[in-house]
Amino acid sequence: MRELSRRRLLGLGWGAAAASVGASVVAGCATPGSTNVNRAAPVPRSDEPVTLTYWSWLKDLQKVADIWNAQNPRVQVEAVWIQGGNDGGYAKMYAALAAGGGPDIGQVELRQVPEFLLANGLVDLSRYGAAEFAERYAPSLWNQVVFEEGVYGIPQDSGPMAFYYQTALLEAVSAGPPATWDDWRELAGLVRETGPANYLEVFPASDAAPFTAYAAQAGARWFRIEGDEWVVDMTDEATMRVAAFFDSVIDDDLVETGYEAFSPGFYAAAGEGRIAALTSASWGDALLQSISDGAGKWRVAPMQTWPEGDYGSSALGGSTAAVLAHSPHPQEALDFIVWMTSSREGIDAMIEHCGIGWSPSAEYIGAARRRPSEWFSGQSYNEEVFVPASRQQPEWTWAPLTQATLTAVEDQLRRKLTDGQPLVDGLVQAEAATLTAFRNKGLTARSAS
Amino acid sequence: MTARRRTQTRAAWLLLAPFLALFALTFVVPIIAAVGQSFTTIDRAGLFGEDGVTSEFAGFANYARALADSGFVDSVGRMLLFGVVQVPVMIVLCTALALLLESASARWPQFFRGAYFMPYGVPGVIATIMWSFFYVPGLSPLLDITQALGLRIDPLGPEMVLWSIANIVTWTYTGYNMLIVIAQLKAIPTEVYEAARIDGAGPWRLAWSVQLPLIRPALVLTTVFSIIGTLQLFTEPKLLQTVAPSIDTSYTPNLSAYTNAFAFNEYGIAAAQAVLIALAAFVLSYAFLTVTSRTSRRAKR
Numbered sequence: 001m002r003e004l005s006r007r008r009l010l011g012l013g014w015g016a017a018a019a020s021v022g023a024s025v026v027a028g029c030a031t032p033g034s035t036n037v038n039r040a041a042p043v044p045r046s047d048e049p050v051t052l053t054y055w056s057w058l059k060d061l062q063k064v065a066d067i068w069n070a071q072n073p074r075v076q077v078e079a080v081w082i083q084g085g086n087d088g089g090y091a092k093m094y095a096a097l098a099a100g101g102g103p104d105i106g107q108v109e110l111r112q113v114p115e116f117l118l119a120n121g122l123v124d125l126s127r128y129g130a131a132e133f134a135e136r137y138a139p140s141l142w143n144q145v146v147f148e149e150g151v152y153g154i155p156q157d158s159g160p161m162a163f164y165y166q167t168a169l170l171e172a173v174s175a176g177p178p179a180t181w182d183d184w185r186e187l188a189g190l191v192r193e194t195g196p197a198n199y200l201e202v203f204p205a206s207d208a209a210p211f212t213a214y215a216a217q218a219g220a221r222w223f224r225i226e227g228d229e230w231v232v233d234m235t236d237e238a239t240m241r242v243a244a245f246f247d248s249v250i251d252d253d254l255v256e257t258g259y260e261a262f263s264p265g266f267y268a269a270a271g272e273g274r275i276a277a278l279t280s281a282s283w284g285d286a287l288l289q290s291i292s293d294g295a296g297k298w299r300v301a302p303m304q305t306w307p308e309g310d311y312g313s314s315a316l317g318g319s320t321a322a323v324l325a326h327s328p329h330p331q332e333a334l335d336f337i338v339w340m341t342s343s344r345e346g347i348d349a350m351i352e353h354c355g356i357g358w359s360p361s362a363e364y365i366g367a368a369r370r371r372p373s374e375w376f377s378g379q380s381y382n383e384e385v386f387v388p389a390s391r392q393q394p395e396w397t398w399a400p401l402t403q404a405t406l407t408a409v410e411d412q413l414r415r416k417l418t419d420g421q422p423l424v425d426g427l428v429q430a431e432a433a434t435l436t437a438f439r440n441k442g443l444t445a446r447s448a449s
Numbered sequence: 450m451t452a453r454r455r456t457q458t459r460a461a462w463l464l465l466a467p468f469l470a471l472f473a474l475t476f477v478v479p480i481i482a483a484v485g486q487s488f489t490t491i492d493r494a495g496l497f498g499e500d501g502v503t504s505e506f507a508g509f510a511n512y513a514r515a516l517a518d519s520g521f522v523d524s525v526g527r528m529l530l531f532g533v534v535q536v537p538v539m540i541v542l543c544t545a546l547a548l549l550l551e552s553a554s555a556r557w558p559q560f561f562r563g564a565y566f567m568p569y570g571v572p573g574v575i576a577t578i579m580w581s582f583f584y585v586p587g588l589s590p591l592l593d594i595t596q597a598l599g600l601r602i603d604p605l606g607p608e609m610v611l612w613s614i615a616n617i618v619t620w621t622y623t624g625y626n627m628l629i630v631i632a633q634l635k636a637i638p639t640e641v642y643e644a645a646r647i648d649g650a651g652p653w654r655l656a657w658s659v660q661l662p663l664i665r666p667a668l669v670l671t672t673v674f675s676i677i678g679t680l681q682l683f684t685e686p687k688l689l690q691t692v693a694p695s696i697d698t699s700y701t702p703n704l705s706a707y708t709n710a711f712a713f714n715e716y717g718i719a720a721a722q723a724v725l726i727a728l729a730a731f732v733l734s735y736a737f738l739t740v741t742s743r744t745s746r747r748a749k750r
Contacts, residue, residue: 036499091711117497119714148496206694228496258586258603263692268587400497403712407698411520414697418607440514440715442493 037325038124038150045331051076052333054321055093056107057084058354067349068336075332085109086403097121097325104327105337109319110144111398113153116322118400118441123323123330124150130334136342138362140392145320147397148225153320154337155360157350159281160389161213161314163301164288167377169194169276177277177301181245184304188254191276197269200276203250204260205417208409209316210279211246215239216396217314218306223399230399230438233448234409234431241306243423250416257417262287270294279303281316282386283357289375296374300381302389313389318357358386404437405430487511487720511721520699521722525729527611528701532679535615540672543623544664547630548656562631565624573621573684580617581692605693613693614685622678626671633667634660669741676737677730683707702726 054061054077061079069076080103082089090112096102097119108116116122130151134142141155163177163184170176173190188200204210215222218238224231249255259265261278269275271292278284288298303313321337323330340346341360344367350356351366359365369382399405411433412426431447438445490507494500515521546565550558568576583589584604595602604613637660645659683703690696698712699705702722710719 038499086712088711094714114497115714117499118493120498120502204694206690206696225496230496257694258605259692260694263585264581265585265587265692268585272587274587407708407712411697414607414695418695437713440718442491442498443496 036120038127042127043328043330046329049074049076050329050332051078052105052327052329052336053078053080053103054105054107054336055080055082055089055103056105056321057082057089058107058350058356060353063353064340064346064349065336067345068339072336075329075336077336082107085112090115093324094119094121100326102324102326104323104329104333105321106324107156107319108153108322109317110141110153110155110158111402113145113320113322114147114398114400115402117147117152121325122152123325123327124152125154125323125330125334126151128331128334130154130338133338133342136338136362137360138390140315140390140394140396141318141360143394144397153322154334154341156319156321156337156341157283157357158318158360159283159316159357160386160392161217161279161281161303161316162381162385162389163277163279163303164284164298165277165301166270166273166297167299168297169273177299178304181304181306185245185249185254188249189252192254195274197274198276199254199256199274201255201278202259202261202266202275203246203255203257205257205413206410207260208406208413210261211242211409211413212406213314213316214246215242216393217303217311218242218308219311219393221393221395221397222405223397228444230443230445231448232399232431232434232438232445234405234427234434235449238306239427240424241308243427247416247422247424267291281357282382282389283317285373285376285381286355294375296377298375299377299379300385302385311393312391315392318360358390399438400443401434401437401441405434408433408437483720483723486716487724488717490717507717511717512725515718515721515725518699518705518718520697521702521705524699524702524705528680528682531611531615531682532676534612535618536672536675536679538615539619539623539626539675540668542619543626543671544630544661544668546623546627547634547664548660550627551631551634551660552652552656554652562628565627567624568621569625571621574688576621577617577685577688580613580620581689584613584689585692605689605695607695610689610693610695614682614689617685618678618682622675626675629671630664630667633664637663665741665745669738673734673737676733680726680730680733702729 052075054065056079058079059081061081065077065079082092085107089107093102093106093108093116102121108122113122126149133154134151137155138158141158145151145153145155165177169191170187172194173187175187175190178184178187184200191198191200212222215238218241220233220236220238220242222232222234222239224233246255250257256269256275259269261280261284266275267290270278270288271294278288285300288294291298305312321341323333323337327333340350344364347359347361347364347366348368351359351368359369365382365387369386370380372378372380373382408430409427412421412423412430415421415426416423435445435447488507488509488511490505490510492503492505494502549555550562550565555561571579583591586592586603592602592604603609641659641663642655645655650658681703682701686696686700686704687707690700698708703726706719706722706726709715709722
């Protein structure tokens with residue numbers, strides 16, 4: 001980047017921002033997202049053969065689409081691979097939407113759905129009969145795609161959480177997996193004594209999603225709608241309890257904060273036995289299997305719980321297949337998405353070819369996931385651990401400022417590590433920053449406290 | 450005569466046209482658009498803007514918000530600190546290497562010139578990934594050695610990561626700047642050297658009193674490029690983010706603009722920040738050029 005900018009003295013930073021803006025200028029200076037397709041008449045089913053495009057970062061999605069294509073000659077689906085959402089995929093979709101185009105279907109994470117609403121970028125699928133499929137999906141997921149009675153995406157996968165651990169390292173301190181977070185803290189202390197660089201778990205400062213998931217498990221609900229106003233509540237009792245817990249855990253040096261899960265440093269440490277466990281989502285199973293010499297050393301246990309909390313687990317990540325605003329065939333797109341995400345055939349194909357996270361279906365986890373895993377010490381962990389883990393807080397919803405909120409929390413997590421500022425104070429500041437972000441977008445928002 | 454001249458002019462424009470068209474489309478228009486965007490804000494009605502989205506002239510509101518953002522202001526300060534340390538180190542290093550390779554007693558100058566220049570041929574992304582393997586504890590052979598010596602160094606920790614980035618940048622660009630200096634050294638006529646030697650100048654004297662003053666333009670050029678490059682630092686911190694938790698989303702000014710544009714979808718603020726970065730680069734370069742030309746005039750007197 002430096003090399004390029006040398007040649008253009010005026011600067012690439014300028015150019016990069018400008019180039020993306022250029023797209024909207026070329027599109028005719030209209031304000032992106034100023035038209036709301038959900039106010040226009042619904043598009044009827046087409047009489048002609050239809051080709052749908054699906055932008056997604058799932059690998060080999062075309063193989064799943066081909067199964068559908070063979071059975072539905074009139075509705076052909078073409079999968080187009082894009083960069084992961086925050087690595088450029090969303091920027092690409094936003095640019096396409098601003099230019100009045102884009103694919104019929106886009107992969108949008110659950111937490112990103114309301115951000116796309118802000119760009120008026122999604123079709124309300126309730127106008128095409130999506131509500132009748134509601135009972136096919138896990139209620140905690142369905143709740144996250146419904147806003148003001150509109151359905152803005154169909155859950156495609158999710159990430160119920162559990163406690164992954166190295167059996168031998170826990171046996172070395174004569175302990176089993178923790179039942180509660182207090183047990184977890186005690187266990188972290190025991191593992192810490194086994195060596196100067198040994199930790200039970202990592203605690204990421206650069207990713208607020210795990211902290212958010214822990215708070216949701218404790219019963220926190222950061223966002224809700226009251227009338228035509230957003231209410232932000234990041235300092236409720238549940239969140240404060242979780243923040244105080246991690247304040248003391250970090251102060252006592254019980255977690256490794258130098259790197260995050262699934263980073264090169266994490267894999268090296270886990271392979272050498274310096275990291276004993278990981279609280280993460282069901283999709284973490286595939287990632288953990290790239291730890292060298294890890295086969296047979298790991299097991300999975302239910303996630304530790306908060307003593308007062310009512311929820312057995314929480315969720316990390318998860319995405320939807322959403323119909324983007326300019327799709328000429330939303331009805332056909334919905335037909336395909338429902339097949340892909342709720343039929344046994346679709347779910348099995350998504351697991352086999354794309355390696356999706358947890359199945360969004362309330363009833364079917366996928367044939368491949370009913371078998372025991374050799375890597376995880378022969379455990380049938382999916383049925384043992386993750387099926388019960390789907391019982392989560394059903395009320396959590398995201399708001400249109402997800403990215404700004406997570407960034408605000410991440411800034412405070414970093415300040416905890418660099419300046420030692422307690423998280424309980426940091427979250428007050430994160431809430432203030434989030435409210436500012438809401439207002440900067442022209443939305444009405446207030447603090448719950 | 451005039452007719453011939455006219456055809457010549459026409460031919461010149463014709464030949465320039467492809468360049469000008471692309472230049473206007475990919476450079477001038479985006480810059481104008483960015484400046485325009487930096488004065489625009491978007492207002493929304495309803496919970497998601499579903500009841501109407503309007504674009505308004507914002508005056509300097511986006512600039513005020515960019516400057517009120519402590520993360521962005523801190524990142525500019527961080528880059529100034531970075532530049533004050535890294536640019537002089539790199540310029541001294543590249544000048545020293547150039548003088549050594551161009552000195553009479555240099556062995557295999559071509560080989561070393563190529564070797565020092567090689568890092569520049571490695572794309573920034575690859576260079577950063579490669580260096581990150583030297584920085585990550587548990588993977589890095591260098592850190593294994595320091596640990597064996599009883600030193601616990603964390604190149605990715607909050608205090609050191611800026612200098613770890615400086616190291617990558619220096620490694621990449623020293624050879625490139627060295628070549629610019631060497632080119633200038635080669636342009637010094639041999640008579641000047643002969644005259645100096647006849648006057649009894651040794652290699653040190655030669656370097657200090659003859660070569661350094663004569664390569665001054667090259668040094669000014671490389672310094673200006675480096676100052677601009679510093680403000681635009683992006684690739685290295687963006688990639689190191691995955692291994693260094695202390696690099697936040699507004700660690701450098703460009704990273705801040707990138708986050709606003711592509712994560713927060715706030716193009717107005719991103720454009721304002723980009724314009725501010727460009728202005729800062731312009732002001733700094735201009736100030737440096739003014740200072741150097743003034744001192745050189747004084748030296749001539």
